[in-house]
Amino acid sequence: MINFRYHVVSLAAVFLALAIGLVVGTAAANGPLTENLNDQVTKLTDDKQQLRDDLEQSRAELKKNADFANEVAPMLLTGKLTGKNVLLIRLDGSDASDVGTAADGVGTMLGTAGAKVVGTVTVKEKFTAPASNSLLLDLAETSAPPSISGALPTRADGVETTAALLAAVLVGRAGTPQVEGARTVLSAYEAQGFVGLDGDFKVPAEAVIILAGAPASGKDAKDRNTAALTLTSRFDLAGRVVVAGLTAGGLVSSVRGDASIAKSVSTVDNAVTAYGQVAAVMALVERIGGKTGHYGIGDGASSLLPKTASVTNGS
Structure with a gap:
């Protein structure tokens, strides 16, 4: 008769057999397994070092390219924009810091060309938000100088109306005085958090460079991206415009994809580099x-x- 002691002995024998199997199996596989793992670790270490070396080489090449672009910039740009007044517009977004760096680089290149940056307007994300439409319209109505208010768009589009107003007070022909009340307009939008201002804006700009980053994202991305294109279009109606993007996406892509705007607005898609800034x-x-x-x-x-080109005053 099988009793409890028999079961205990049987279970003990099973566990003992398993333990012996594990020991024997581990001993048999330990050598090849350890060797294989060591080989894999060595390969991964080598690959990591290679990637690190490739990254350092890429950084060195980018620096050389930037140094080269900065060295040739005077030969390409000196005197090309002497006496020209230029406005910079920065579109705020998730990569605002990179856009700011690109704007600084473009500003330096404009100085090399002899141009004067009359000021920098940073268009905040609040400006392109659909929820801001009514407030933008109200500000346009209350701040527009009498000489401009009658020429503003009559459609109830806050971005378009405001962009038309800002373009009217910031852009003009060479030699023309600043529009009376321009500073009041700018201050009104700055006070409401729609724009940031840097510069004296004492004279109108003859041309505009718009610095743009990645396209907007989120549920209202389409509306925001459309607003950026509307802003560009309105400044294009007032003067000469170049859109300089960090990449070929976002506003650069929107301009290039719109046949009518692409005919009158130039684009550059690598403004994050010195080459792009030149x-x-x-x-x-x-x-x-x-x-x-x-x-x-x-x-x-x-x-x-x-291609290299020259511009003379009055052109």
Whole structure:
């Protein structure tokens, strides 16, 4: 008769057999397994070092390219925009810091070309939010100087009306005085958090460079991206415009994809680089001269840089 002691002995024998099997199996596999793992660790370490070396080489090459672009900039730009007043517009977004860096680089290149930056307007995300439409319209109505209010768009589009107002007070022909009440308009939008201002804005700009980053994202992304294009279109009606983007996406893509705007607004899609910053200013020289082009390394670009061009006062 099988009793409890028999079961205990049987279970003990099973566990003992399993333990012996594990020991024997581990001992048999330990050598090849350990060797294989060591080989994999060594390979991963080598791959990581190779990636690190490749990254360092890429950084070194980018720095050399930037140094080269900065060195040739005076040869390409000096005197090309002497006496020209230029406005910079920065579109705020998730990559605002990178857009700011690109704007600083473009500003330096404009100085090399002899241009004067009359000021920088940072268009805040609040500006392109659909919920801001009514307030934008109210501000346009209450702050517009009498000489401009009658010429503003009559449609109930806050972005379009405000963009038309800002373009009217910020952009004008060479030698014309600042629109009376311009500072009041700018201050009204700044006070409500729609724009940030940097500069004296004492004279109208003859041309505009718009610095743009990644396209808007989220549930209202389509409306925001459309607002950025509307802003560009309204400034294009007032003067010569170049859109300089960090990449070929976002506003650059929107302009290039709109046949009517692409005919009168030039674009550069690599403004994050020194090459792109040189190209942006060269494109502005070309634009003031009456020609439009699309430059950079992304879709829709015809070449890396515009052909050299010259602009004389009054052109």
